[in-house]
Amino acid sequence: MSDLFGDVWGSDEEPHADREMSYDLKKLRDAHNKRGYLDGIVSSKEINLQQGFNEGFPTGSSLGLRVGLIIGRLQGLDYKYGNDDKELREKFVLAKKELKIGNVLSKAVFDPNFDLPGTGHEKVNEWEGITKAFCDKYKVNMK
Amino acid sequence: MDIFDNLLNLEEQFYEEGWEEGHNENLKNNFLEGKQFGLQVGFQRFVLLGQMTGFCDVLDSLELGNQNLEKNVESIRSLIKTVGLSNKDEDVENLEKILVKLKNKFRTILISVNRLTKQDKKRIIDFDDFEDLSRIIAGEVKGFVEDEDVDEAKTAQDQAQAW
Numbered sequence: 001m002s003d004l005f006g007d008v009w010g011s012d013e014e015p016h017a018d019r020e021m022s023y024d025l026k027k028l029r030d031a032h033n034k035r036g037y038l039d040g041i042v043s044s045k046e047i048n049l050q051q052g053f054n055e056g057f058p059t060g061s062s063l064g065l066r067v068g069l070i071i072g073r074l075q076g077l078d079y080k081y082g083n084d085d086k087e088l089r090e091k092f093v094l095a096k097k098e099l100k101i102g103n104v105l106s107k108a109v110f111d112p113n114f115d116l117p118g119t120g121h122e123k124v125n126e127w128e129g130i131t132k133a134f135c136d137k138y139k140v141n142m143k
Numbered sequence: 144m145d146i147f148d149n150l151l152n153l154e155e156q157f158y159e160e161g162w163e164e165g166h167n168e169n170l171k172n173n174f175l176e177g178k179q180f181g182l183q184v185g186f187q188r189f190v191l192l193g194q195m196t197g198f199c200d201v202l203d204s205l206e207l208g209n210q211n212l213e214k215n216v217e218s219i220r221s222l223i224k225t226v227g228l229s230n231k232d233e234d235v236e237n238l239e240k241i242l243v244k245l246k247n248k249f250r251t252i253l254i255s256v257n258r259l260t261k262q263d264k265k266r267i268i269d270f271d272d273f274e275d276l277s278r279i280i281a282g283e284v285k286g287f288v289e290d291e292d293v294d295e296a297k298t299a300q301d302q303a304q305a306w
Contacts, residue, residue, distance in 0.1 A: 025153075032154045033161035040165025048170045052177025053184075057230040060185025064281065065228070067186070068193020071280055075194070076201025079268055080260070101281055105182055114178045140204040143196075143220075 056114060060105070066124050067099045070131045073142070077134055088134055095127055181230070188238065190281040191274070192223050195249055198273075202252070207259045215252050219245060249273070 074092040082089040097103075104124065110116060119125075135142050199216045222241045227234035250270040257267045 028150075028154065029157045032157035033164075036158035036161025036163075037165035037168075038161075039158075040162035040167075041169045043162070043166050044169055044173070046173075048173040049177040049180075052174040052179075053181035054177075054230055055174075056178035056181025056183075057185040058228050060182035060187075061189040061228040062185075063182075064186035064189030065193040067280060068190040068195075068277070069197040069200075070193075071190070071276065072194035072197020073200055074197075075268075075273075075276065076198040079266065080201065080205065083266070096276065096279065099280060101183070101186055105186060114175060114182065135200070138201075138204065140201050142200055143203075 059116065063104060063121060063124060066128065067104060070095060070099060070124070070127045073131050073135060073140065077138055077140070081138060091130055091134070095130075098123060099127060185228075185230070187281040189228070191242075191277040192226065192245070194273070194277050194280075195219055195245065196223055199252075202256060205260070207256070209255060209259055212252060212255045212259070215248050215255075219248055219252070222248075246270070246274075 074088075074095050077085075078089055078092040082092065104121070109121060109123070132142065134140075196219070199219055202212070202216055222245055225241065226238050253268055253270050253273065257269075
């Protein structure tokens with residue numbers, strides 16, 4: 001019990017000294033730490049941007065290419081058969097909406113480090129399946 | 144060492160600690176910002192190439208029996224094959240160069256296709272329509288928009304504007 005009081009109130013010989021010291025120290029630390037942090041966070045605007053860009057780019061291009069393939073195939077099929085194949089036309093219209101960049105690169109698709117999950121891109125996978133079914137139907141060879 | 148020296152050392156130490164922390168945070172943020180941007184630019188740069196290839200797949204299946212058309216489709220395919228998916232200087236340079244050729248060839252392809260399939264006027268695809276669709280898909284994106292979470296979408300957009 002006396003230890004506890006000793007900790008909290010300090011000893012009789014040096015009243016409040018520890019507490020005041022650590023309070024001042026904390027204030028000092030906060031002030032200088034914060035100043036350092038602010039200087040640090042603006043210290044290097046450009047560093048690492050390029051490395052990040054280079055890491056994201058191939059994933060982005062591969063997704064762009066795949067999405068382009070889906071759109072191009074559906075567009076070609078729709079051009080030829082869309083007037084008679086209602087389902088095909090509907091899917092083409094839907095694909096144009098769902099595969100826009102904002103949906104494909106939606107934050108929700110990626111993990112916090114902007115990597116795709118192990119299962120890949122679900123939406124794009126799904127549309128590749130839909131497109132393949134139409135390509136099979138109309139004997140389009142997916143090269 | 145007197146008390147002022149100690150104090151100054153302490154101040155410096157606290158500052159250094161804070162700086163290190165802020166600096167590391169900054170490096171991590173920069174990396175992720177760059178990565179988002181890389182994803183976006185990579186996507187935008189390749190949609191049109193995929194779209195052309197996909198359209199050519201359908202054209203092959205139609206067996207329109209026109210040699211010129213077949214030749215153009217073939218050269219579209221081989222040109223696209225030369226493009227690397229990376230952001231290396233030679234890949235970027237090559238893509239810029241062949242993009243002009245690709246567009247011209249594809250324009251000719253669409254003209255012959257429209258003629259050969261005798262589509263009525265309403266259904267003709269010209270190159271502008273084709274490219275427009277590519278632009279809609281790859282359009283400018285304002286940050287990474289969260290579908291459900293409005294608050295976060297806002298933050299992402301604010302962040303995008305700050306870049």
